[in-house]
Amino acid sequence: MTETRIIVALDYASADAALTLADRLDPHRCRVKVGKELFTRAGPAVVEQLVKRGFDVFLDLKYHDIPNTVAAACAAAADLGVWMLNVHASGGVAMMQAARERLASLPRRPLLIAVTLLTSLDDDDLTAIGCPGHARERVALLAELSAEADLDGVVCSAREASDLRARLGPERLLVTPGVRPADSANGDQKRIMTPSRAIAAGADHLVIGRPITAAADPQAALSAIEAELAVGSATPR
């Protein structure tokens, strides 16, 4: 098991592209994430190939459906040997509990975390979808529901990490996408933070895609983020 905090989002359109990058990465220096694009194009085989190469794989399919369907999908994901998978907390406590219980019945279960509010959304977006309020409050509500369902942690933005650490205690994992080194483009992400600030705020794992995968030299981009974190860890919080 690696000590790294970095999960590289392999958001590619083919298994070849994803595995080409994976083969340039060290499974002891990062974890990898397979999301909707890669999974829809390349299927379970790419997940199995990454697992075979020694990577901890976060299968990010953000299940959101009736409890029975989500529980069965989680069991199918576990069969692929993934390290972690996610569901949407807005699917409700019964859905999250069904998923957790199904995984608990397996001999080897992956970590199960809940997406709170997508990092591409802000307060204005909440109003637009008919849920007016602050992103921070909605994240807190959904995170507490996921804790009620006894999930292993949440996906949130690093901006909510310190608040959630106080609310959820030290055990729940805080997995934060929307991480942007200072010189990276935000793209479609709205609730963002730099890698070192995200860790200082209490994030356990940083999900980072385009700042690495779209860089001219992805390994160099990963090394620069590792260097930023190494400097940050030497600095008292």
Ligand SMILES: O=C(O)c1cc(=O)[nH]c(=O)n1[C@@H]1O[C@H](COP(=O)(O)O)[C@@H](O)[C@H]1O
């Ligand atoms: O669950 C996720 O991984 C996720 C949740 C969320 O709220 N925001 C978010 O960006 N993600 C994923 O994290 C990755 C972020 O990629 P970049 O924006 O390229 O760094 C993408 O693969 C997203 O699908």
